[in-house]
Each structure stands twice: as C-alpha cells, then as structure tokens.
Amino acid sequence: MWDAIRQNHRRSLLLIAGLGVLLVGLGALIGIALVPPLDTHYLNPDAAGPGIDPLVSGGWGAAIALALWLVMWALAVGAGDRVLLSVAGAKQIEKHDAPQLWNTVEEMTIASGMGRMPKVYVIDDDAPNAFAVGYRPDRAAVAVTSGLLRRMDRDELQGVVAHEIGHIRNLDVKFMTIAGVMVGTVALIADMFLRSLWFGGGRRSGGRRGGGGGGHALLLAVAIVAAILAPLAAQLLYFACSRRREYLADASAARYTRYPEGLASALEKIGQSVGQARGQARRQTNRAVAPMFIVNPLQTRAAFNLAATHPPLDRRVAILRGMAGQAGFAAYEEAFRKVAGQRARCLDQQVLEGDSGVAARPPSVTPAERREEAVARARAVGDLLTGLAGFALIACPCGTHLKVPPHFKRSELNCPRCGQTHAVAAATKPSADTRPPLRFKRQGEGWESFPCSCGHAVEVSPAFQAPTTRCGKCGRQIQID
Amino acid sequence: MGPLAIVLLVLVGLLVLLVLWAIGIYNGLVRLRNEVKNAWAQIDVQLKRRHDLIPNLVETVKGYAGHEKSTLEAVVQARSQAVAANGVEQQARAEHALSGALGRLMLLVEQYPDLKANQSFLALQEELTSTENRISFARQYFNDTTMQFNTRQETFPHNIIAGMFGFQRGAFFELEDEAQRAVPKVQF
Numbered sequence: 001m002w003d004a005i006r007q008n009h010r011r012s013l014l015l016i017a018g019l020g021v022l023l024v025g026l027g028a029l030i031g032i033a034l035v036p037p038l039d040t041h042y043l044n045p046d047a048a049g050p051g052i053d054p055l056v057s058g059g060w061g062a063a064i065a066l067a068l069w070l071v072m073w074a075l076a077v078g079a080g081d082r083v084l085l086s087v088a089g090a091k092q093i094e095k096h097d098a099p100q101l102w103n104t105v106e107e108m109t110i111a112s113g114m115g116r117m118p119k120v121y122v123i124d125d126d127a128p129n130a131f132a133v134g135y136r137p138d139r140a141a142v143a144v145t146s147g148l149l150r151r152m153d154r155d156e157l158q159g160v161v162a163h164e165i166g167h168i169r170n171l172d173v174k175f176m177t178i179a180g181v182m183v184g185t186v187a188l189i190a191d192m193f194l195r196s197l198w199f200g201g202g203r204r205s206g207g208r209r210g211g212g213g214g215g216h217a218l219l220l221a222v223a224i225v226a227a228i229l230a231p232l233a234a235q236l237l238y239f240a241c242s243r244r245r246e247y248l249a250d251a252s253a254a255r256y257t258r259y260p261e262g263l264a265s266a267l268e269k270i271g272q273s274v275g276q277a278r279g280q281a282r283r284q285t286n287r288a289v290a291p292m293f294i295v296n297p298l299q300t301r302a303a304f305n306l307a308a309t310h311p312p313l314d315r316r317v318a319i320l321r322g323m324a325g326q327a328g329f330a331a332y333e334e335a336f337r338k339v340a341g342q343r344a345r346c347l348d349q350q351v352l353e354g355d356s357g358v359a360a361r362p363p364s365v366t367p368a369e370r371r372e373e374a375v376a377r378a379r380a381v382g383d384l385l386t387g388l389a390g391f392a393l394i395a396c397p398c399g400t401h402l403k404v405p406p407h408f409k410r411s412e413l414n415c416p417r418c419g420q421t422h423a424v425a426a427a428t429k430p431s432a433d434t435r436p437p438l439r440f441k442r443q444g445e446g447w448e449s450f451p452c453s454c455g456h457a458v459e460v461s462p463a464f465q466a467p468t469t470r471c472g473k474c475g476r477q478i479q480i481d
Numbered sequence: 482m483g484p485l486a487i488v489l490l491v492l493v494g495l496l497v498l499l500v501l502w503a504i505g506i507y508n509g510l511v512r513l514r515n516e517v518k519n520a521w522a523q524i525d526v527q528l529k530r531r532h533d534l535i536p537n538l539v540e541t542v543k544g545y546a547g548h549e550k551s552t553l554e555a556v557v558q559a560r561s562q563a564v565a566a567n568g569v570e571q572q573a574r575a576e577h578a579l580s581g582a583l584g585r586l587m588l589l590v591e592q593y594p595d596l597k598a599n600q601s602f603l604a605l606q607e608e609l610t611s612t613e614n615r616i617s618f619a620r621q622y623f624n625d626t627t628m629q630f631n632t633r634q635e636t637f638p639h640n641i642i643a644g645m646f647g648f649q650r651g652a653f654f655e656l657e658d659e660a661q662r663a664v665p666k667v668q669f
Contacts, residue, residue, distance in 0.1 A: 099604065103611035110523060111618035113516070113626070154610070258621065364610075376603075395600060 012175035015241045019182040024062045026230045030193045031061015033223035069185040076181045081133045090121035090143040091388045098384050104158045108165040111256040118142045124385055128270045129293045132164040140168040150381045151269055153370050159253055159263030163294055166252030172245045179238055186234045190227035242309045247346050251332040258327040258361045264320035270295045271313040328358030394422045407475045411468040437477035506642045513630040517651050520623035527615040535560045538605050545596035552589055556582045620654050627651035
C-alpha cells in the first residue's frame with residue numbers, strides 16, 4: 001500500500017511537468033509578443049541598434065512567469081494552510097471538545113502508519129463536509145463541519161476521516177498545492193497579458209502596429225489565443241488529476257477502516273444534504289476552498305464532466321458498495337471496473353500487487369444504537385459549538401447543560417431546572433484568565449464603581465452580594481471585600 | 482590506453498554500479514524493518530492504554546453494580562495477567578482473555594440504566610471503544626508492514642541481499658483462530 005504514494009508521485013510529477021511547460025511556454029510567448037522583435041524595430045530602422053532578439057524576450061517572459069510562480073508557491077506553502085482554514089472559518093479543537101472526532105482521527109493516524117496525528121479543526125456549518133490541508137504530512141490538519149458530526153455515526157465519521165487521512169498520507173495535499181498554484185499562476189499571467197492589451201498595450205502599440213511586420217501581428221494573435229486557452233487547459237489537467245486522487249483516497253479509506261460501507265453511507269448522507277442545501281452552499285462556500293472538501297459543495301450531484309474536481313458521488317458510492325466484503329485496493333479496482341466498464345483503470349498495477357484477500361469487518365454499531373446515539377450526538381455538537389464560541393459549560397446532575405456566556409460576571413449560578421447552585425469559576429476554561437484577582441473594598445451600600453487594570457470601570461449594584469465578579473471587558477476576576 | 486585498461490575501467494564502473502544498487506536495496510530493507518519495529522511499538526502503546534483505562538472503568542461500575550463481584554474481579558485479574566505477560570504469544574493470549582472479561586462486564590452494564598446514563602461512564606465507554614479500535618488498527622498496520630517486509634525479502638533480487646545480511650522474516654501478530662482474530666466487539 002506504500003506504493004500508492006509512489007504511484008501518486010509519478011503521476012503528479014507528470015502533471016506538474018505538464019503545467020510547468022504550459023506556464024513557461026505561455027510566459028515565453030507573451031514575452032515575445034509584447035516586446036517587438038528585431039524586424040519590427042522600426043523606430044530607428046537605419047541604426048544597427050539594439051533590437052531585441054525573440055530568444056531574449058521569450059527567455060525573460062519565461063523567467064518572469066517562473067519567478068511569479070515561485071513567489072506564489074512560497075506564499076501557499078508558508079501561509080496556505082492558515083489562510084484556507086480561516087477562510088473556511090475552522091476552529092482548532094482539543095480532545096475534550098469532541099472526544100469521538102479526536103479518537104477517530106487518532107485511530108486513522110495509527111491505521112495509516114503516519115508518524116504524527118494531524119491537528120483537528122471544526123467548522124460551524126450545518127452542511128456535512130470535511131477537508132484536509134497540510135503541505136507536509138507532519139504538519140497536516142483535518143477539518144470537519146459541525147453538520148458532519150451531527151449526522152454521522154461512528155463508522156461513517158471514521159470513513160470520512162480515513163478519506164482525509166488518505167489524502168494526507170498519499171501526499172495529495174502537497175501536490176495539489178503545487179499544481180493548484182501553477183494553475184493559478186497561468187490564469188494570472190494570461191489575465192495580466194489580456195488586460196495589458198486592453199488598457200496600456202493598445203495605446204502603446206497602436207502607432208507601432210502600422211509599421212510593424214505582419215509576423216508580429218500574427219505572434220500577438222497567437223499569444224492572445226494561447227492566453228485564453230492555457231488557463232482552461234491547465235484547469236482540465238488539474239481536474240483530471242484531482243478526480244483520480246479522490247478515487248485513491250476512497251480506496252485508501254476502505255483499506256484503513258476495513259469497512260467500505262462506512263464511507264459509502266457517509267458520502268450518501270453528504271450527497272443528500274448537498275442536494276438540499278445547494279442554493280445556500282453556493283452562496284456561502286468560498287470557491288477557493290470548494291474543491292478541497294470530501295464532496296465538492298459547488299458541484300452538481302450526478303454530473304460527470306471534465307471540469308469537475310470530484311468524481312460523481314453516485315459512482316463513488318457504487319464502487320465502495322461493490323467491493324463485496326473486501327477492503328483492499330484490488331477489490332476497489334475490481335469494483336471500479338464493474339461500475340465504469342471492464343476496460344477502465346483506476347489504480348496502478350503496483351498498488352494492486354499482493355493486496356488481495358483483505359477482508360472487511362462487520363459494522364460496529366447496530367441500527368438501534370444508531371438511533372439512540374443520534375440524540376446524544378446532536379447535543380454534544382451543540383455543546384461543542386457553544387464551547388468554541390467561548391461559552392463555558394456546566395453539566396448539572398439533573399441532566400441540564402448550563403451554557404455560561406464569556407465574561408459572565410457572577411461567580412455562582414443556579415440551575416433553572418433543579419435550582420442547584422454551581423460555581424462558575426470551576427467551569428470556565430483555565431486558559432481564559434490566570435491573573436490573580438484584583439481586590440476592592442466596598443465603601444457603602446449604593447452603586448459603586450471600581451477601575452479594572454484594563455481601564456474598564458466595574459459597576460457594582462446595591463443588590464450585589466457575591467464575593468467575586470468579573471471585569472466586563474477583559475474578564476479579570478475581581479474580589480469584593 | 483590499451484584495450485585491457487578500457488575493459489578494466491568498464492568492469493570497475495559496473496562493480497561500482499552494482500555496489501550502489503545493493504546499498505539501495507539494503508537501505509530499503511532496513512527502512513522496512515524499522516517500520517515493522519515502529520508498528521509493534523504502537524501496538525504496545527495501545528495495549529498499555531487499555532490497561533490504564535481499566536481501573537477507572539472498574540471503579541465507575543462498582544459505584545452502581547458493586548455486588549457483581551465475580552465479574553469485576555475477573556476483569557481486574559485478567560488485566561494484571563496482561564500487564565505481566567511477556568513475549569508476543571503470551572501477550573496475545575492474555576490480551577484476548579482480557580477482551581473476553583471486558584465483554585462480559587459490558588454485557589452486565591446493560592442491566593444498569595443509571596450507569597449507562599452516567600457522564601463519566603459514557604466518556605470511558607468512548608475511550609474503551611476507541612482503544613479497542615486502535616489496537617486492531619495498530620495490529621492491522623503491523624501485519625501489513627510485516628507482510629510487505631517478508632514479501633520483499635522473498636522476491637528477487639532482494640532475496641540475495643537479504644540472505645547476505647541475514648534479514649529475518651517478521652512474525653505476524655495473530656490470535657489463535659479465525660473467530661478470535663477480530664477484536665471482540667465491546668457491547669454496551
């Protein structure tokens with residue numbers, strides 16, 4: 001199964017080489033087209049002056065294109081993860097926030113043999129989805145939406161997480177970052193060129209073109225056509241590669257979990273909600289992040305076209321369901337052929353060798369347990385989200401969960417259902433404020449105000465009885481004597 | 482330079498290539514062997530994790546079903562045997578016994594709805610489920626890696642290098658029969 005990575009390497013190098021040729025070629029062509037070559041150097045036709053050799057201008061064009069790509073690549077590697085996660089509105093969590101999610105990520109880290117567990121993020125979004133980022137496997141992160149946590153049982157969640165871990169383990173994120181940046185650079189260069197013709201270029205070369213040779217005009221036309229077509233070609237290459245990687249990540253997920261049905265049923269659930277919430281998703285989901293999710297939220301359900309980042313969902317589900325009690329790569333390939341036709345190929349021969357007879361395991365949750373769990377899960381997700389929003393949580397023995405807003409001023413709180421008193425300080429996260437409390441002495445019985453260290457005036461009402469309170473602005477504890 | 486020198490030079494060149502190629506194969510085998518060791522260490526970590534969880538679990542169950550002494554004691558005893566176990570085979574047997582005892586304990590829990598609603602018990606239940614999963618995933622990875630290591634040693638040309646440097650086949654972490662191979666499902 002380690003050869004899966006090698007297969008990816010070879011294919012990705014091909015893709016990157018193809019994109020590189022496209023990038024450099026476009027740069028060179030634009031360089032030649034923008035700078036008038038020797039024979040059209042009409043301004044001083046008599047001088048044997050320094051005209052510009054097309055080799056030089058083309059070389060400069062290519063060099064500028066490459067430099068632009070390098071800069072964008074460095075940006076993507078350096079800050080790409082953080083940007084993507086923050087654009088998606090993902091918040092990092094710890095184990096106590098969502099133990100089951102955390103555990104499944106750790107389980108899949110073990111199953112895939114990765115050295116280090118990825119960081120875990122949660123996105124507050126009711127549409128179920130997930131994605132992975134991380135240029136290097138040891139600095140990767142997995143992000144899932146709250147809608148996914150709400151809807152998936154343990155097996156399904158495990159399948160989704162395994163798919164994302166598969167992306168990380170197969171180095172998909174790395175290559176798709178490099179390739180994605182290349183596609184972006186090609187588009188950027190083409191765009192800049194076309195715009196420069198429209199605005200600046202028209203004015204500058206307008207007078208020249210009359211004296212310019214027909215050869216140059218032809219070159220310009222070729223460059224324009226190339227600038228229009230190159231981004232499309234780059235994207236098609238990228239999409240084809242992206243779809244293959246989705247299949248491979250699905251196959252990896254089946255192999256890691258030994259339970260293809262988990263991912264299949266998760267994909268089905270995600271597909272249903274994508275269908276329902278399409279209008280909403282289209283408005284909310286950022287186009288830049290969309291292709292990274294386990295199911296592209298902007299893509300129509302059954303469509304199979306060249307401009308799709310993901311294979312159609314129905315087909316992915318059908319392949320996983322067709323694995324007939326097996327969980328290995330060989331079984332996935334066989335199921336793929338059953339669905340896509342006998343002559344279709346998905347995984348490389350290298351991956352398939354010696355990978356037969358990997359049996360799938362039985363489900364770990366029964367339907368009855370699933371129903372029972374659904375209620376508890378919905379509640380746990382609600383608690384997780386309020387926790388991420390800065391609320392503290394107090395679990396009252398009567399079963400009520402009290403949600404304490406950030407900077408809640410009183411130190412004690414009564415349960416609205418059973419009336420039991422709870423200490424607020426015990427529930428707030430220890431990381432919130434570790435400074436020692438400020439001490440103030442009450443002067444009389446009326447309204448009083450004390451200056452907090454942050455400058456905020458803390459008001460105390462005549463009815464205030466408790467020994468401590470909190471600053472409404474910075475949250476620092478204040479002791480009233 | 483005579484023809485003899487050229488032939489010699491070519492031979493030396495070929496020899497250097499051969500040595501480089503052998504080094505590559507040797508390094509690949511060593512890398513796999515280390516991966517097998519790592520995978521085994523991971524199983525150990527997860528087994529220890531399970532041993533650490535059990536006292537907590539027993540304490541929690543005791544609070545609600547303290548009179549079910551024999552079942553609770555069986556779990557405690559199976560745990561101490563598993564902790565003391567040495568060697569792959571003995572460890573596998575002890576862990577299997579522990580899984581059985583845990584399974585019986587969890588069947589018992591079904592009769593105590595209060596216990597099943599207890600928050601710390603629910604948290605422990607998730608930890609135990611996850612630990613069982615981790616053990617089986619760690620074992621799965623160990624066996625996959627061992628399988629790859631063994632296959633690599635048996636195939637040409639790796640078998641020559643493996644034979645020269647005395648690489649040993651790795652043993653699989655197997656339970657006694659097919660029925661036991663799947664980690665016993667903990668029923669709550």
